[in-house]
Amino acid sequence: MQRHFVIVGILVIVMAVLIYIGLDSVGLMPVQASTQASDIDWMWNLEVIAMSFLFALIVVPLVYSLIVFRRREGDTTDAEHMEGNTKLEITWTILPLFVVMAFAYLGAVNLAETRRVDPEAMVVNVTGLQWSWTFEYPPVNGLTVVSDELHLPVGKQVLLRMTSNDVIHSFWVPEFRVKQDLVPGRITELRITPTLEGNYKVRCAELCGTAHYSMEKPVIVSSQADFDAWMTEQLALAEEASQTPEGRGEALVAASGCVACHSTNGSPGIGPTWLNLFGRQEALTDGSVVTADEAYIHESIRAPQAKIVAGFENQLMPAYDFTDEQIADIIAYIKTLK
Amino acid sequence: MNHTQEKKSMLSQGIIIFIYLAVLTGLEFFIAVSFNSVPLLVVVALVKAGLVVYYYMHIYKLNLESEKDDKSYNYKAGTNRLGLWLFLVSDSFVFGGLMVMRVNLLGLSRPELNQLLGLGVTAVLLVSSFFMNRGETMIHNGDRRGFLNNTLITFILGLGFLLGVVLVEWRIAIHEGITPDSGVAGAAFFMMTGMHAFHVFTGLILLAIIWFNGRRGLYDARNYPVEAAAVYWHFVDVVWIFFYPALYLIGTAVR
Amino acid sequence: MRRLNSVWRGLLLLAVGGMIGYGIGLGLDLLVTGALNYSGSVASAFALLVSVTAFFFGIYGYRGITRGLVWQVVGTLLGGFFVTGIRALLGSDTIFGTFFFSEPAWVFGALTGVVTFMFGVGVVADWVKWARGIDTPEHHEDEPGGGKYLDVSLDHKVIGIQYTVTALVLIAIGGTFALIFRTELAASQLQFLTTTFKLFNQTGPQFYNTIMSLHGIIMIISILLGISGIMNYAVPFLVGAHDMAFPRLNAFAYWISVPASVLLLMSLVLGGFDTGWTGYPPLSARAPVGMQMFFLGVFTAGWSSILGSLNVIATVVRMRAKGMSAMRLPIFVWASVATSIIALTATQLIGLSFQLVMFQRLFGMGFFDAAKGGNPVLFQHLFWFYSHPAVYVFVLPGLGIISELLPVFVRKPLFGYRWVAMSSLGIALVGFTVWAHHMFTSGMNEYLRVPFMYSTLLVAVPTGVKFFSWVATIWGGKITTPTPMLFVLGAIIVFLLGGLTGPPNAAIALDLHLHDTYFIVGHFHDTIFGGFIFPFFAAIYFWFPKATGRRMNEFWGKVHFWLMTPSFFVLTLGMMVIGLRGMRRRIVDYDPALGFDFTHLLMTIAGFLIALSVLIFVINLFHSIRHGEKAEGNVWNSRSPEWQVPSPMPVHNYDVPFEVVGEPYDYGLADSKYVQFNGHQGEKHPVTAEGAQH
């Protein structure tokens, strides 16, 4: 027996090391692009060590027994009677207890690391809606940039203040690791400090209906200079757009996420395409046909369920309470789509 | 103690417990009006519930050493008793969940309801529990007439409670603008009273069944069904012991 | 020959009934909407209801389950028309809805359908008699042969088998859904579930969401029925009872799961639902009517679970054989009790949470509607208060089976019996305090997350006790590996993998990365397969001879194992790897730039191989009932009481009551006995330990 214990002990350690090296060399995580990511990867590494060891600890003696202690041909006797061993049982209760408490403690410390606050952080307001994202940057000279891309300067903490218009969504950039739900009726916060320039994607991680799978938008981490340049450019564009009705309409549409459902180039989507919408004859579910004029489009936005276009019964458009001016802007924009 | 004395003492025990419960309910109302102290209200509700569970629902019977013969009526009644209690444990999780919902959504506020009516229906339900206990004790003692009369009174009071809540209370609330879709206060109120009323309703069906069967001469020595109906009826009362303060007494009233 | 005929007749009627139902539905739909909608819901709903009913009619005639289904269909229609009539009288502007009935009409109809099913099938007949003061005989005799399985029976063994077979049918349905969506996932881009795809009023991505959600919930219900099956079958004879404590309640608990399954299937055709099995509002407050069918189906199935577990506890407390003290209970009974405690209490909370959403939809009650002051996160608390402990409902019986079977095949006592028994209770109790680990990213109170991490990790300790005991049991044994033992060993390793991937999820910061990814999907397929599917198969292989007097084929059993296990590792390890690298859950399509195509392809192939192995199992199972090798004695040379009497088990289990005189697992101790039969050894002699035929 003594000999068996020694062999198994050695095998467990060898096996554990092999598993760990194997897992480590495969490289299981995406690139690390934020300080939060490096904290989390540190914890992950610890967990991998624990998992490798525990897996070996159980599986090696199991397989060893199967091979060494299997019943020999023709043997019909029972094995040696052994009911238990109180000391051993206490050990394998107490030891894991200490291990898990240690891990819980480390986990709490680790959580605190990822939540470390930088009072200088830039605040971006994030809105999730079926099935798009909008990002509202801090106002500059009374002008706010609203975009459906998230641009971030590298090395600077950003505080995302997030909410949702309709159902629960979840903000997740795998390269940043951290994830946070957007809940209607409340504001949730997430702090991220990007460390690596590059193009990533925010991917909605909470099932939010039909097009949940494609609720993705670019996240661009660039140098402070590039970020500032982008910001200046956006401010200029916003300034310019705000001059004409169709420009304001286009900006509003972009900020409200309408294009998540409505294409502007004729391709099919969740809702009818806006290409050639104005003046089009629309067949409705009740069998009648309407002309898409100002009044109809106005109603379609304020009370989308009043008249439903045939073929789109199953996916309801949320109602928007824009002002009359804003709707006029949107209609002006839709008119340009020919 | 001889047999008749024992019968007497069980009946008078029912009366004493009822007096305790009535006093505690008054105290509860008083606390709510004058201190509005939530911990005190919780304590009173717990004491009330404890009294009902022990004396009216005689939970201790679960522990009775039953006969060895597992084919006997008493042994089977013991098994049924355990089954019923398990069911009640399960059911109380529904009501517990409703309480959690209420606390989470309303916190220290409550729907603005008619206080007098609330106290009235609560009293009716409490009195019905008293008569239920009397009825049960009487069939135990072999007094069929008394059992039938008391069960009938229980049934009528129970019906009064049900109608009081569903017809009167709900009407008034809707009239006052507290409707199921008016906001969380209305939603919580209708959900909690609705679920409770549903249980009262099933309790009434059970009462009707034992009353009719009792009239036809069932339940002499084999009267476990009466006990079961009674325990269920008291359980519904216990739930109300918690729902009443939760809906009428705790916190400040809102629409 | 006659049997074959009836099956063919059933299939024929299935097709005919389906067409008739489809026609009726198409006609009604045309009347209401004025347009022909071939891939629509109404026609499919009617086709589903009529064809299933017709199938059982062909197999079994108008009695038992067929009568129940007919009554359910009629009840559903009557209930629906009742509400529709009321709406018409009240002058409601939408009397009919997109799915023929309006939503309230469907909900009420579905509810009456469930009630009428129970009356139709006849499980409540005795209770109605009791209420009218009429006594009924203690036992009903079942008809001999296979027919009794399609009718109400009060025998726990029949009910156990009914549960088990229903669970297998649901696994097949849920598995088929998995195969459909795995095919879609085999490569990036939309393959056939495209935006122009139309079925049951759903586009491709919507249909994906529906079948993915249904896969989850149907599999979960099948687990609940599967463990009820094993518990019903084994617990009474393990404790020496002649039946369960409440046979009628037992039958009721089984039969209510049948209309529940029908409702779940109805949700597929009535517009589906796209919320996952978790049904979070506000999304579930806006989904189509299928959502309500899902809620009602789970609600009804929940009652099956509650009443079944009530019965198990009462049976164990009241009906044990003489001398069977707490520390001499078979370990599986301990596990069953622990499971039942959870199922009895926590199940109410999932019922309640679903009920609240149903009412929010029907009456505009604003529980989870932020605009009305409601709180969407509250739903998650109520839901997980059940659904976390539920995962221990899934595994505790499975772990019990592992502990129960290991000693038999190792010929050594279970190492540390007491501690293993207590660890089941420990898992169950600690399991009640950990639910919010599913909500680390939900926006709940930040400071509550850390205590939930501690409690979650605490569960690893009692689970670890089981693992170490198993290893110590095997160590130094004399091991044989027939099919049940293979599945036991597979279960240990697979569950270990699943269990070990639990603590990383519990470390909050790490979970912020892992939440809602395929890593989680991998974690729970591992725990569920290791904790339920593998032990379930082990139990079926193990107790099959007890039920039929024949063995299942060893060769095909081994093929089943060696095909399923490696494929399974490919499936779940693949899930975990891509999950870590950024694969989200519940998506019909993934970004090709992520480079997951090849792994997904492998996983799809693995999924099909698992299905193939299950198919082999099913064929083996049904073939062996008639043609398996005879095995009427103590096949596995076990000490357990049920193996001391001949197989198949006699109707009332033990003709001679037994007394417990020793420890359950004292293998290797000369002259020790677990049970002793006290009766007259003349007419009904138990078989001897050597497995001799009598």
Ligand code: HEA
């Ligand atoms: C059968 C089911 C089952 C079981 C048994 C478990 C067991 C565990 N689960 Fe799992 N889990 C699920 C089914 C299950 N889970 C499901 C279905 C989901 C997803 C639901 C959904 O969202 O759809 C889920 C999700 C889930 C989450 C949420 C993830 C997320 O969505 O973000 C978490 C987080 O903490 C978690 C943790 C755990 C832990 C710590 C255990 C522990 O009980 C594991 C304990 C076991 C071991 C640890 C191994 C053996 C122990 C030893 C060898 C001793 C030594 C060990 C140590 C010292 C660590 N699980």
Ligand code: HEA
């Ligand atoms: C018991 C539980 C169980 C089981 C056994 C399985 C089995 C399988 N699961 Fe599933 N799964 C879940 C429970 C389970 N799953 C849950 C709870 C979810 C979460 C849902 C959600 O997010 O809401 C999920 C989600 C889930 C996903 C994630 C979907 C997504 O997030 O988008 C995937 C993806 O690959 C998957 C795959 C599979 C596969 C390939 C199998 C294979 O093992 C299936 C193999 C097929 C069979 C076992 C049946 C085959 C048999 C036959 C066809 C013949 C039988 C014939 C007769 C009886 C006559 N499952």
Ligand code: CUA
């Ligand atoms: Cu938004 Cu998923």
Ligand SMILES: [Cu+2]
């Ligand atoms: Cu959990």
